[in-house]
Amino acid sequence: MxxxxxxxxxxxxxxxxxxxxxxxxxxxxxxxxxxxxxxxxxxxxxxxxxxxxxxxxxxxxxxxxxxxxxxxxxxxxxxxxxxxxxxxxxxxxxxxxxxxxxxxxxxxxxxxxxxxxxxxxxxxxxxxxxxxxxxxxxxxxxxxxxxxxxxxxxxxxxxxxxxxxxxxxxxxxxxxxxxxxxxxxNHARDFSITTVSPKPEMFESKARYGEKVTAAVIEQIEPTVKAANSILTDYEKARVDKSIAEGSYDTLKKRAEPYLVAIDGLNQEEIARLNEVILLESRKIAVERDKSIKH
Structure with missing residues (x-):
């Protein structure tokens, strides 16, 4: 609609x-x-x-x-x-x-x-x-x-x-x-990721410090990647099933338009690459989190 x-x-x-x-x-x-x-x-x-x-x-x-x-x-x-x-x-x-x-x-x-x-x-x-x-x-x-x-x-x-x-x-x-x-x-393209590494503790092993850095990076970038992935997912759903928008355009706009603006001016190859990066980063987070839980 x-x-x-x-x-x-x-x-x-x-x-x-x-x-x-x-x-x-x-x-x-x-x-x-x-x-x-x-x-x-x-x-x-x-x-x-x-x-x-x-x-x-x-x-x-x-x-x-x-x-x-x-x-x-x-x-x-x-x-x-x-x-x-x-x-x-x-x-x-x-x-x-x-x-x-x-x-x-x-x-x-x-x-x-x-x-x-x-x-x-x-x-x-x-x-x-x-x-x-x-x-x-x-x-x-x-x-x-x-x-x-x-x-x-x-x-x-x-x-x-x-x-x-x-x-x-x-x-x-x-x-x-x-x-x-x-x-x-204006902020639709704000998918920049910055991370701050934790300081090593005295007598901490390199392996342990490496695990701590990995966990910190995952924690810091996860909201950004999840937000980007959510925008992509919601847009694809809305594109296929327009009934999702029924009731309020505001809801659809908030979910889909930032993604539309983010890809504005990109060719099909660049859009496909962006989609792959978003999904890949999301999968990486899931894998790394699983590793952290197991360890």
């Missing part, structure tokens, strides 16, 4: 907004983005400074000190969706933009961007949450679980005929925030 994905972030200061814009316009290092494809990104407003000014221009003079100044939307779909790279993709983003206009009013949308330099394209929008009374009122749009659920449903209905659906309504699964979403992607 392929899912329509919508995430939001509340930006309460101009510093928060500036940091988000720097990521959006790639003026800072963006680990999950391919710099060779960044020129393919599309921005409705040319510069981050212009977006920030558009936000300032819409803000009322009187507002609470802790008010949400801007809502950042991130809209995308499942990586496996068959619409990527064809006319469905263009229609998806067109409808997403119109959905935001209908919900907030075009005058309150400070800027929209479509990123094509990452493994799964997505739309980012900056919206000043002005309610029908002309007040800055984020709660009117994002306040409470019921409103968030209805928003997810409304958006999914907008793109349903493109072969997308929403996660299981009423699910207790926790939706990831935009910050968490990017953290997952």
């Amino acid at each position: 392929n899912y329509a994905i919508l995430r939001t972030a509340k930006l309460k200061t101009m510093g928060n907004i500036g940091g988000s814009l720097a990521h959006n316009y790639r003026t800072i290092e963006t680990p999950n983005a391919d710099p060779n494809l960044t020129l393919k990104n599309h921005h409705s407003v040319a510069t981050p400074e212009a977006v920030k000014q558009a936000i300032k221009d819409r803000l009322p003079e009187k507002r609470r000190s802790d008010a949400v100044l801007c809502i950042e939307y991130l809209i995308t779909a499942s990586p496996e969706w068959d619409g990527w790279g064809n006319d469905k993709e263009a229609e998806f983003f067109k409808r997403a933009g119109q959905w935001l206009i209908d919900k907030h009013g075009e005058e309150n949308i400070a800027g929209m961007s479509i990123h094509q330099d990452i493994s799964t394209p997505h739309l980012v929008a900056y919206v000043v949450p002005i309610d029908q009374k002309g007040k800055l009122n984020c709660k009117d749009f994002l306040g409470g679980r019921a409103k968030l659920n209805q928003m997810q449903t409304d958006f999914a209905d907008t793109v349903a005929d493109l072969g997308l659906t929403r996660g299981k309504e009423g699910s207790k699964a926790k939706h990831t925030s935009i910050k968490e979403y990017y953290h997952d992607i």
Whole structure:
């Protein structure tokens, strides 16, 4: 099953907004983005400074000190969706933009961007949450679980005929925030392994010390290798049996997308080699652990 994905972030200061814009316009290092494809990104407003000014221009003079100044939307779909790279993709983003206009009013949308330099394209929008009374009122749009659920449903209905659906309504699964979403992607390749050897004890034999070093290394690298192996296993299961994803896209994304991002840009031979290394290292751990237990 392929899912329509919508995430939001509340930006309460101009510093928060500036940091988000720097990521959006790639003026800072963006680990999950391919710099060779960044020129393919599309921005409705040319510069981050212009977006920030558009936000300032819409803000009322009187507002609470802790008010949400801007809502950042991130809209995308499942990586496996068959619409990527064809006319469905263009229609998806067109409808997403119109959905935001209908919900907030075009005058309150400070800027929209479509990123094509990452493994799964997505739309980012900056919206000043002005309610029908002309007040800055984020709660009117994002306040409470019921409103968030209805928003997810409304958006999914907008793109349903493109072969997308929403996660299981009423699910207790926790939706990831935009910050968490990017953290997952940015750290998807973090399978580096570092180990610290224990110090030898006085009069300790070389054989005994060697066994201690082996045990220490196994203990230190095991979580990394097990995590990598788990990602590979879960992805293969999800690829074969899409029903595993039923109920919540978040669960599938957390398990499968880090692996998908990790292999992004690799050819089939390199992917096969990576899979072999992950599985081989996992087997080595099992063998070494068995040896340690027996000894």
